[in-house]
């Protein structure tokens with residue numbers, strides 16, 4: 001199904017709550033838990049979101065101090081997890097930011113609903129000359145190690161509660177079994193023999209250890225059709241959970257993206273757009289839909305646009321919705337002001353293709 005159709009359906013479902021929209025981005029104003037319930041099933045490829053941390057108790061972030069106990073916070077997050085599971089496509093992914101001290105309780109809850117694949121440590125290095133609280137605070141007053149990192153929990157939709165069973169793995173196994181083919185037979189038919197293990201490619205794909213390329217998937221479909229499969233086979237982009245890294249990007253679970261320097265009008269929890277772009281590039285196809293239920297400054301929407309995906313943000317604070325609207329509009333008529341806006345400005349400069357010119361592939 002085309003992502004554009006999904007996007008339009010999501011916009012319809014959000015109705016009057018939409019604060020601003022164009023053909024690649026939408027910002028909705030309101031309580032994201034209530035709005036999420038309206039979003040159609042299986043319509044989002046990536047949930048990239050940064051809820052209030054509860055542990056940092058920042059008065060200037062709505063809901064950061066709203067829960068009197070950790071359990072209340074976790075129960076609230078579980079209501080989100082259940083909705084995320086419903087709206088996420090079966091080959092989709094989730095990144096959820098959290099504080100280091102809440103991470104274990106959140107993981108305990110999240111692994112009932114998803115396969116938790118990585119706990120990324122974001123080390124938040126300060127730029128030289130910007131030492132932040134780490135430099136200023138009184139070390140002798142500490143009761144534990146100073147928390148100079150945050151966690152990012154990375155998950156996929158769960159399949160049979162087994163970390164190694166992917167959506168694609170289950171699909172391939174079912175089709176291969178229906179064709180009465182062994183892993184070795186199918187590997188041979190698609191010419192994917194490894195040097196040692198001749199059934200290896202198919203067994204690695206089925207167990208979720210790795211992912212076939214688009215060309216390999218085309219060969220798999222060809223072989224299955226020759227072996228008698230009658231059903232219409234799914235498109236690559238609808239069955240594979242993308243995961244694309246290489247030696248030139250942060251490919252380990254320790255990330256060193258510099259934190260956002262203070263500036264006038266900065267959101268108190270603004271995440272670096274470069275880090276969000278990295279999340280999106282690694283785990284989605286161009287044209288996919290990225291959802292942020294706690295949009296804040298709009299950094300996720302900006303990152304989605306920069307990477308030629310569709311960005312949807314929900315934010316409860318009217319003033320941040322207004323700021324996001326300004327940032328997106330600014331991309332078209334080059335204003336100035338904050339860091340995010342200067343990124344947008346770069347996009348619409350003569351050297352870069354216009355933000356709104358890209359082709360969204362209709363899958």
Ligand SMILES: C[S@@+](CC[C@H](N)C(=O)[O-])C[C@H]1O[C@@H](n2cnc3c(N)ncnc32)[C@H](O)[C@@H]1O
Pocket residue numbers: 030031032033049050051052053061062063267269270271272293294295296297298299300314315316317320
């Ligand atoms: C940690 S901040 C997100 C910052 C964002 N990642 C950025 O880079 O700017 C959490 C945001 O969620 C918003 N928020 C809190 N509760 C919400 C709710 N129930 N629905 C929607 N937004 C909510 C807050 O107003 C705040 O802007």
